Amino acid sequence: MHITMISAMDRNRVIGSDNGGIPWHLPRDTRHFREFTLNKHLLLGRKTFAEMIAWFTGQTPIVLSRNAELQVDTGFVAYNVEEAISIAAEEGAAELTVCGGGAVYEAALPYTDELFLTRIDTEVEGTIYFPDFEQDIEWEEVSREEYPADGENPDAMTFLQLRRLHPSSLRPSRMHLL
Numbered sequence: 402m403h404i405t406m407i408s409a410m411d412r413n414r415v416i417g418s419d420n421g422g423i424p425w426h427l428p429r430d431t432r433h434f435r436e437f438t439l440n441k442h443l444l445l446g447r448k449t450f451a452e453m454i455a456w457f458t459g460q461t462p463i464v465l466s467r468n469a470e471l472q473v474d475t476g477f478v479a480y481n482v483e484e485a486i487s488i489a490a491e492e493g494a495a496e497l498t499v500c501g502g503g504a505v506y507e508a509a510l511p512y513t514d515e516l517f518l519t520r521i522d523t524e525v526e527g528t529i530y531f532p533d534f535e536q537d538i539e540w541e542e543v544s545r546e547e548y549p550a551d552g553e554n555p556d557a558m559t560f561l562q563l564r565r566l567h568p569s570s571l572r573p574s575r576m577h578l579l
């Protein structure tokens with residue numbers, strides 16, 4: 402099972418706020434996210450899932466929650482990241498894509514093989530951050546696409562693809578079998 406993570410963040414790694422919502426409007430990044438996630442199994446926190454509930458078109462959401470009562474009409478509920486990986490594997494998925502929010506990025510980073518990050522050249526107000534992904538993990542840059550601001554997108558942005566250099570020691574060995 403290949404674990405990927407996709408996120409967009411400002412210069413300070415802000416991704417959102419306690420009030421919910423994405424603090425920018427950048428159609429290029431929205432298209433990038435839609436194209437990348439199409440027909441994939443996605444891991445989402447319960448709050449991000451609630452924000453995106455009307456949005457799914459061919460993706461299979463796996464919703465992370467500690468609430469044993471939670472049920473979803475589309476997709477599955479998992480109580481931890483390992484259970485989500487197992488569900489995706491049982492479904493026959495080759496890839497599980499982690500889509501946030503902040504709590505889920507934090508929980509899933511130790512399991513993640515590849516990052517697809519949009520670095521937005523702006524600073525916004527916000528309380529939810531992408532984790533400090535370079536602190537304990539070494540990544541190699543696979544690709545980089547830079548776009549200036551334009552009439553449709555008020556901020557410049559860079560799409561980055563980063564691959565983990567060494568398998569995580571935090572990733573349980575049985576996970577390699579999935």
Ligand SMILES: NC(=O)c1ccc[n+]([C@@H]2O[C@H](COP(=O)([O-])OP(=O)(O)OC[C@H]3O[C@@H](n4cnc5c(N)ncnc54)[C@H](OP(=O)(O)O)[C@@H]3O)[C@@H](O)[C@H]2O)c1
Pocket residue numbers: 407408409410415416417418419420421422423445446447448449450452465466467468471479480481482500501502503504505506508529
């Ligand atoms: N910029 C981006 O790329 C991006 C992407 C996604 C989201 N966002 C933004 O991020 C913000 C939401 O992030 P958030 O951190 O507040 O919420 P979240 O991660 O979407 O959801 C948090 C909830 O997920 C469940 N959860 C989280 N970690 C868990 C774990 N380890 N085990 C079991 N359940 C777990 C809990 O649900 P229960 O309370 O049900 O137990 C928790 O309350 C919004 O502003 C959203 O728009 C931004």
